[in-house]
Amino acid sequence: MTGQITQHYILSVLVENKAGVLARVAGLFSRRGFNIYSLAVAPTNDERFSRITIIVDVESAPLEQVVRQLDKLVNVVEISQLDPSDAVERELLLAMVGVSVAERSQLIELVGVFRGEVVNVGLDRLTVMVAGTPETIDNFERLLESYEIIEIQRTGRVALPKLDHSRFSGASAATA
């Protein structure tokens, strides 16, 4: 999962919270040959819907095709496209790391620099968590490489549009 992707887009897809919806979305991507870079699913505050955040590798297909094919899925209610430059993106990483007694404080310090947390402590292992922009997470992951990595898990990105400093959101919504 590490490594920068240059050409990517963020699709924030509101779907019906029904059995099989994720399979429909994933199946569409695979049968049309569209590449997913990362995918995160979670319920929304309205229990009828879930939100899928998909990072699409747009080298594989024009974004417009991806969106229009996705929009044809009956369970897909709404698709927002976010350009990475107009969005705030966050991701969370959990890592279980093997550490000697000598290394332990170093690692705790590193996690501190990234404003992360040590979430679990064992005799010779630490589980740490860092949340941040995907670039931050990439950097942290690279720095972890000098330790014994037992397991790393990343959630995949979630994103929301950037807010506009120059006007009230109500007004911008009305003119949109």
Add this chain to the structure above:
Amino acid sequence: MKMTGAQALIKSLETQGVEVMFGLPGGAILPVYDPIIGSSIRHILVRHEQGAGHMAEGYAMATGRPGVAIVTSGPGATNVVTPLSNAYMDSTPLVVVSGQVATAAIGTDAFQECDITGVTMGITKHNWLVTDAAEIPRTVAAAFYVATTGRPGPVLIDVPKDVSNALMEWYWPQTVEDLDLPGYRPVTEGDPAQVRRAVELLLAAQRPVIYAGGGVLKSRATDALRELAERTGMPVVTTLMARGAFPDSHPLCLGMPGMHGNYTAVTAMQRADLLVALGARFDDRVTGKVAAFAPEAKVIHVDIDPAELGKVRRPDVAIAGDCNVVLEAMLEALDAAGLGHDERCRWSDVGALPRPGTPAANRPSLSPWWAVLRRWQQEFPLTYHQEPGGLLKPQLVVETLRDLSPDDTIVVGGVGQHQMWASQWWRFDYPYTWINSGGAGTMGFAVPASIGAKVGRPDRTVWAIDGDGCFQMTAQELVTAAAEQIPVKVAILNNAYLGMVRQWQEMFYAERYSEVYLSPDLPDYVKWAEAMGCVGIRAESPEEVTPAIEKANAIDDRPVVVDFRIDAFEKVFPMVPAGASNDDIVVAPQGREAKP
């Protein structure tokens, strides 16, 4: 009113206006078969569920109403996968109801369990696994709504046995909101600004071509298409899925484009400065090598499916909307521009007569373009040569069949050489008279689809034009036709080969024939027809063709099969080799080329 889920399912289909369904029962769907006794819906018992699916497709294509098939779980459901895929490719409205094992058994590999919603996810417009009997009326209503609106397509409703047996309180959803489809909003109306731009391009074009696809038929836009063509004097090509959408006898009609299209239709698109694509999807069988397709043409693309706009070829004007609605809007814009109904061109002076002083009056004349097209038509007509007393040519069979059968005969094609000869040599002057498997190319389609078409249009003569290979895939449905007294007619163009594959091996694999020989008389098609309760006829020479067809056309109380023994070496021409540019069209076999 309390009833079982099964009763609610049948009552829902009745309420939806279903008059016929094609199916075959089994364990998981048993509860649903009980209330079929006493239902107003005619049930046609097929011999194989693939037949049920294709019959439902033939019915839908002939009538414009959704076809309905009903099957049991597991193998019953998987047998209908091919028709679902076929209907998906050709945008045919189909509602398939499948039985499923009881909800408690789902996921346990129970007897005849198959995850059919998983299997058909990619080949249905949508599908539903119903887990609560109370959801049945809503799901059925939603299924028909989704299948028939927007870009039509197949849907599947999977009903577990316990859900069929459970009791529910009857209701019927009254509005679209009741269908619980928050993510489904088909577009119909085109953007007026784009319609205006389209008309501007129409009026500026010097070498326009209307590229009519199957969407014209789906949206019932044939009258509007004809009006557009006659007002503007633009030539029309009709794709394999649109044969009959514009009359072949019309002077503005150029016929079929594509891999086996005629020279003029193919080359008109190549040289055009404007393509007006209506409900067409730039299929590779039409475009040939995409990069070399219609290089000078601007493109107006009208399609109800926004995902088709720009999928293959980037349009200059993209209009997402129902073809008929958009065409009506274009006609209105043409009224305003000075090309009204009264300005329609006369057959003799193709090129139209706009009102003086209107924008249309300044448009370029199409006469030079038509002069070129007429020259091509004369120089490169479709040809074949029937040697008197020689081997029977398939084209002669199709022509004789056409001339001896009513003009509004419904023709149903199989897949292969015979399909192309049928499309090329029949004259389609009426919409909904050509039914075939286009996008999927499903061998075995013709026999069951013709039965479905005849059920939907019992007033019409229905001729399936089938290949010997195709016929052997689904011929058993003639037993269904005989038992149900559905008098379809089947012409087998028997070349003893999987002919289309044979043609490719001859042309592109140095005549190395691999696994394409079938035999002309194994099986004996006449005896086989008789064993299935049909009349069997054989015609082996050109002289026998007319009597055989006359005899077949005179029979109206049971199905007829005519075994036409044709020249096995006849190939389909013209041909654009797969992947080649349409400019590389091969008009006729060596030695038979017309010289310019």
